[in-house]
Amino acid sequence: MKRVTFDPYRCDLCGVCSAACSLVKTGKFDASQSRIRIETAGSRVPLRAAVCRHCEEPACVTACMRGIIDQDPQTGLVTRRHDGCFRCAACAVSCPAGACVLDEALNAFTACDLCGGDPLCVKVCLTGALRFEDDAENSAHLRALYAEKMFEEREELPGELTDAQWEEICSILNAEGLSVAPDELRRGCR
Amino acid sequence: MRKTDILILGNGAAGSSAAFAAKQTAPELNVLVLSKEDEPVYSAPALPDLLSGELTRAQVTVSPWDDYRNAGIEALCASAVRIDAGTRTVILENGGEVSYGELILATGSQPIRLRKMQGTGLPGNFVMKTIADVEDMAAYGGSRAVVVGSGAIGIEGSMALKARGFEQVVMVEALEWLSPKSLDRATSDELKAKLESFGVKVLTGEAVQGVLGETKVEGVRTEKRDIPCDLILWGIGMRPDTELAKAAGIECGASGAILTDDHMRTNLPHVYACGDCTESVDVFSGQRGAYLFWEPARRGGAAAGVNAAEEGQDVRQENRPRVFLGTTPFFLTNKGGLSILAMGRTEAQLAEGRGTVLEEKKDGVYRRLLFEDGKLAGAQMLGTLEDADLFAAQIRKNAMQREDTWDLTEPVPNLEQLSLQEAVFFLRKQRRNAFSK
Numbered sequence: 001m002k003r004v005t006f007d008p009y010r011c012d013l014c015g016v017c018s019a020a021c022s023l024v025k026t027g028k029f030d031a032s033q034s035r036i037r038i039e040t041a042g043s044r045v046p047l048r049a050a051v052c053r054h055c056e057e058p059a060c061v062t063a064c065m066r067g068i069i070d071q072d073p074q075t076g077l078v079t080r081r082h083d084g085c086f087r088c089a090a091c092a093v094s095c096p097a098g099a100c101v102l103d104e105a106l107n108a109f110t111a112c113d114l115c116g117g118d119p120l121c122v123k124v125c126l127t128g129a130l131r132f133e134d135d136a137e138n139s140a141h142l143r144a145l146y147a148e149k150m151f152e153e154r155e156e157l158p159g160e161l162t163d164a165q166w167e168e169i170c171s172i173l174n175a176e177g178l179s180v181a182p183d184e185l186r187r188g189c190r
Numbered sequence: 191m192r193k194t195d196i197l198i199l200g201n202g203a204a205g206s207s208a209a210f211a212a213k214q215t216a217p218e219l220n221v222l223v224l225s226k227e228d229e230p231v232y233s234a235p236a237l238p239d240l241l242s243g244e245l246t247r248a249q250v251t252v253s254p255w256d257d258y259r260n261a262g263i264e265a266l267c268a269s270a271v272r273i274d275a276g277t278r279t280v281i282l283e284n285g286g287e288v289s290y291g292e293l294i295l296a297t298g299s300q301p302i303r304l305r306k307m308q309g310t311g312l313p314g315n316f317v318m319k320t321i322a323d324v325e326d327m328a329a330y331g332g333s334r335a336v337v338v339g340s341g342a343i344g345i346e347g348s349m350a351l352k353a354r355g356f357e358q359v360v361m362v363e364a365l366e367w368l369s370p371k372s373l374d375r376a377t378s379d380e381l382k383a384k385l386e387s388f389g390v391k392v393l394t395g396e397a398v399q400g401v402l403g404e405t406k407v408e409g410v411r412t413e414k415r416d417i418p419c420d421l422i423l424w425g426i427g428m429r430p431d432t433e434l435a436k437a438a439g440i441e442c443g444a445s446g447a448i449l450t451d452d453h454m455r456t457n458l459p460h461v462y463a464c465g466d467c468t469e470s471v472d473v474f475s476g477q478r479g480a481y482l483f484w485e486p487a488r489r490g491g492a493a494a495g496v497n498a499a500e501e502g503q504d505v506r507q508e509n510r511p512r513v514f515l516g517t518t519p520f521f522l523t524n525k526g527g528l529s530i531l532a533m534g535r536t537e538a539q540l541a542e543g544r545g546t547v548l549e550e551k552k553d554g555v556y557r558r559l560l561f562e563d564g565k566l567a568g569a570q571m572l573g574t575l576e577d578a579d580l581f582a583a584q585i586r587k588n589a590m591q592r593e594d595t596w597d598l599t600e601p602v603p604n605l606e607q608l609s610l611q612e613a614v615f616f617l618r619k620q621r622r623n624a625f626s627k
Binding site: 048084 | 524621
C-alpha cells in the first residue's frame with residue numbers, strides 16, 4: 001500500500017506539513033493537533049517524520065484497550081472509531097512511529113488517515129521531502145538516496161521558502177477549499 | 191457429547207482474540223468459547239473508568255455478542271472442571287462434555303486475596319477484576335475507602351473512587367514506596383505528590399494487619415494506625431489461573447504460569463495457551479515471568495488462534511503461523527490528568543557500579559532515564575508520553591541483544607556530563623543514523 005514517506009535530506013523544517021494537517025483536520029493552525037510531526041534533536045536538523053505507517057502488523061490494533069482500532073484486511077489501512085476512546089494512551093505508547101495524537105476536539109487519540117488516499121501534507125511539501133508512495137517505490141528511492149548520502153551527517157539546511165513558494169502553497173490549500181493568506185500561513189507554520 | 195474443532199477456555203482479551211483469529215484463518219472450522227462470565231469480551235483496563243462513571247457498561251465492551259454471531263463464533267457460559275487431553279475432551283461443571291480438535295487455554299488470572307487475614311470475608315471487601323466486581327462496589331456505596339496496594343489497580347482504583355465522589359481515599363502500600371517493581375523511589379515521591387494533589391492520601395511502608403468490623407468492613411488496621419472506612423479495594427496482585435492446566439499435566443514455569451513455545455503450544459499435543467495464564471519474556475528486561483497485560487494477551491491470543499486453526503486444518507494457509515516473541519510490559523496510566531509511564535529496569539535492577547541515572551523535572555513533568563554501561567535500560571516518566579517509542583525501542587534492543595538485530599545501539603558517550611534532554615537528542619540522532627546506514 002502507499003504510505004507517507006520522509007526524506008530528511010530534503011526537509012527544510014518549514015512546518016507547512018503540520019500546519020496544513022492541523023488546518024484540514026481541526027480547522028485551525030495548531031501543530032500539537034497535526035497528525036504529522038517532523039522530529040529534530042534540538043538543532044535545525046530534521047530527523048524523522050512521526051506519522052502513521054499503517055504497519056503490516058500494527059501494534060496499536062492489539063494494544064487498544066477498547067478494540068476500536070482496526071486494520072482493513074484488503075487495503076491494510078489502519079482505521080479508528082473515536083467514540084469510546086478512553087485515552088488510556090496504549091496506542092500512543094506502543095506505536096513505533098510515535099504517530100498517535102490526542103485530538104482535543106474528539107477527546108480521543110487519533111492518527112493519520114492518509115486524507116482518504118490523497119494526503120494534504122504531501123501535496124503542500126514543495127521540497128519533495130514527503131512522498132506518498134508504495135513500498136517498492138519507497139525502497140528504490142531510499143536505496144538511491146542512501147547510496148548517495150551514505151555516512152554523511154547533514155548539518156546544514158537550505159534556506160527558507162521564497163515568497164513565491166508561500167503563494168504556491170496557499171494556492172494548493174485554496175484548491176482544497178482551505179482559504180489562507182500567505183502571511184497567515186507563515187504564522188501558522190511557526 | 192458436543193463436538194467442536196477449536197475450543198477456547200476463557201473469553202477475555204486473549205480468548206476472544208484467539209477465537210476471532212481462528213475463525214478468520216479457517217472460516218469452515220467450528221469455534222466454541224467457554225466463559226465463566228456471561229459477558230462478551232470487555233476491557234479490564236477500562237474498569238476503573240466504569241467505576242468512576244466515565245464509561246458506561248456498553249462502552250467497556252470490546253466486541254458485543256453480535257460480533258461473535260457475525261463471525262460465526264459460538265459462546266457458552268460454562269465452567270470447565272477437567273481437561274482430558276488423552277481423549278481431547280473437556281468436562282464441564284454441569285456434567286456436560288465437549289470434545290475438541292484443538293484446545294486453547296485462555297483462563298486468565300485471579301486477584302490475590304488474603305483469605306486468612308481477619309475480616310477479609312466481611313461485606314465491604316472488594317477486588318476489581320470483573321464488571322461484576324465494579325457493579326458490586328458501585329452498589330455497595332459508602333464515602334470512605336481504603337485501597338490496598340499501589341500497582342495499576344491501586345493507583346487507578348484510588349483515582350476512580352475519588353472521581354466517584356468518595357470523600358476519603360487512602361492508599362496503603364506495605365513496601366517502602368509505590369510500585370517498587372516498576373518505579374524508583376524518586377519517581378514514587380513525585381507520583382505520591384500528584385496523587386495527593388488529587389485528594390488521595392498515600393501511606394507507604396505500612397503493612398495491613400487486619401480488617402476491622404463485626405458484620406461489615408468498618409476499618410483497616412495497619413502497623414501504625416487504624417483507618418476507618420466503608421469499603422476496601424484490594425489491589426495486591428494477580429496470579430495466573432492454571433488449576434485446570436496443572437491438573438491436566440500441562441507444564442508450568444517458575445512463575446507458576448503455563449509454558450508455551452513461540453507458537454503458543456504447550457507441552458501437550460493439540461493444546462495451546464495464551465494471555466494472563468501463560469509465562470513470557472519481558473522484552474524490556476529479558477526476564478521470563480508471568481506478565482499480565484492487555485496488549486500481549488491480545489497478540490498472543492491471535493497467534494494461538496491462527497496456529498490452532500492451521501493445525502486443525504492440517505494444511506498451511508497463506509497466513510503464516512504467527513509467533514509471539516514476548517511481552518512489552520508498559521506500566522501505564524493516563525487518566526484524569528495523571529499520566530504515568532514506566533518501562534524496563536529500575537535503578538535497583540541495574541548492575542552494580544555500571545548504572546547512570548539522569549532525571550529532569552520541568553513544568554510539572556518528571557522524566558527519569560536509567561542507563562547501564564551507557565545504554566538505555568529503563569525509563570520512568572510522569573506527565574508526558576513524549577519519546578515513549580524511542581525509549582521502548584532502545585530498551586528492547588539493549589535487553590534482547592539478539593544476533594539478528596542489525597542496529598544494536600551504541601552507548602551514549604560522556605553520559606555523566608549530559609543533561610537528560612541532551613541524552614534524548616543523542617538517542618534520536620542515533621536512531622536516525624541507524625536507518626540511513
